[in-house]
Amino acid sequence: MxxxxxxxxxxxxxxxxxxxxxxxxxxxxxxxxxxxxxxxxxxxxxxxxxxxxxxxxxxxxxxxxxxxxxxxxxxxxxxxxxxxxxxxxxxxxxxxxxxxxxxxxxxxxxxxxxxxxxxxxxxxxxxxxxxxxxxxxxxxxxxxxxxxxxxxxxxxxxxxxxxxxxxxxxxxxxxxxxxxxxxxxxxxxxxxxxxxSNTYKPFREALYAYHMTAMDKMADNQKEGKEKVIAAITTLSELYKVRPNAFLTRVFFDAKSDEIVAVFSGGPMVSITKLQDMLNRISPMNGAKWGKIK
Incomplete structure (x- = not known):
């Protein structure tokens, strides 16, 4: 019973x-x-x-x-x-x-x-x-x-x-x-x-790539994970070419800016020159944060 x-x-x-x-x-x-x-x-x-x-x-x-x-x-x-x-x-x-x-x-x-x-x-x-x-x-x-x-x-x-x-x-x-x-x-x-809208498709593509191909790989290979973060942000930058002040770009970085700085502030080194230039171009409001990436 x-x-x-x-x-x-x-x-x-x-x-x-x-x-x-x-x-x-x-x-x-x-x-x-x-x-x-x-x-x-x-x-x-x-x-x-x-x-x-x-x-x-x-x-x-x-x-x-x-x-x-x-x-x-x-x-x-x-x-x-x-x-x-x-x-x-x-x-x-x-x-x-x-x-x-x-x-x-x-x-x-x-x-x-x-x-x-x-x-x-x-x-x-x-x-x-x-x-x-x-x-x-x-x-x-x-x-x-x-x-x-x-x-x-x-x-x-x-x-x-x-x-x-x-x-x-x-x-x-x-x-x-x-x-x-x-x-x-x-x-x-x-x-x-x-x-x-198809115009803003890079936002959704970046959201997927940032998490599934980058953050979810960090535990196994941090260097590759960092490189994939850069690739995801490069995808998002495609939106900047057609909509330089897109609201969705701000939505992305309002959530991710502090995390991006943290990701590139320790662990294995990767080239960040291209990343910083890209971030300062597509999200200038976070310029002070991007300056902290070493």
Whole structure:
């Protein structure tokens, strides 16, 4: 009898461990809000944490160890009568093969978001309708996290999840700033539309090459891994030739700049002259960092 109970429990937990794709830490900071009950922000944080981690965003089955480590940081700048104004920082990482190291994949700062939230309300995602700006925002970035992660493992592996994010943009046109073409080249609209465009294909090719052919090889051959990092950045530089100030180039280096410096700051020596010239050309905003590469 005990044996069968144990087997049933094992089957249950094996089943429930599959499904949810994200292992997301959600933080809501409200330091600048001094005239509201702090409980509303704590409730919001827990609601978001549960929503992100308990929603099934794809039809794939993810084992517990496969869940994507990520974070969403909401910095509330204004609050009035259940209306919130905030900045949202979204970041994700993925494991590097044969190591304990987590390589950053995504680091996006959505600087001006607004949404309504009633304390205790259920957050439920419906891909075919716009129900609230908060739900759409979180759903959009959840799909972008999954898509970019998939692109690091398989060439264009993230396409169905980018398309899901693009659909969220389409149904959220009335949701406020960030969802339309008129909201600037660094909006959510252009983030997902650019990544699905053939013009920006070098971004996705570089994302795959950087992780699968470079970082995942570091444990076996660090020198070859470094050379493959340079090759991946060379691929990304092809985008610079057609779109010198591409938003996706910034997205790549916002996640990768510190890691690139660290990769080339120790271990076996490789030629870095071409690398530094290329980095300074395609990502001049990080020039001070590139100067640290030795």
């Amino acid at each position: 005990h044996k069968w109970i144990g087997l049933l429990m094992l089957t249950f937990f094996s089943f429930t461990a599959k499904g949810q794709e994200l292992n997301c830490t959600v933080k809501v900071s409200f330091d600048r809000i001094t005239d509201a009950n702090p409980q509303i922000f704590k409730t919001l944080e827990k609601s978001l944490q549960d929503f992100v981690n308990n929603t099934r965003w794809t039809t794939r089955n993810f084992g517990r160890s496969e869940r994507i480590d990520c974070s969403m940081f909401f910095n509330i700048s204004a609050y009035d009568n259940n209306s919130f104004t905030a900045m949202l920082q979204v970041a994700s990482s993925r494991s590097v093969y044969n190591s304990t190291y987590q390589s950053p994949v995504m680091n996006v700062n959505d600087k001006d978001i607004a949404f309504r939230y009633n304390e205790g309300e259920n957050l439920i995602f419906n891909p075919n309708s716009f129900d609230s700006n908060l739900v759409s925002l979180v759903a959009f970035y959840a799909n972008m996290i999954i898509a970019m992660d998939a692109d690091t493992y398989e060439k264009e592996g993230g396409t169905p999840y980018y398309e899901a994010a693009q659909n969220i943009v389409s149904v959220s046109q009335s949701g406020g700033k960030g969802w339309t073409q008129q909201d600037g080249l660094q909006s959510r609209y252009f983030l997902v539309n650019d990544v699905l």
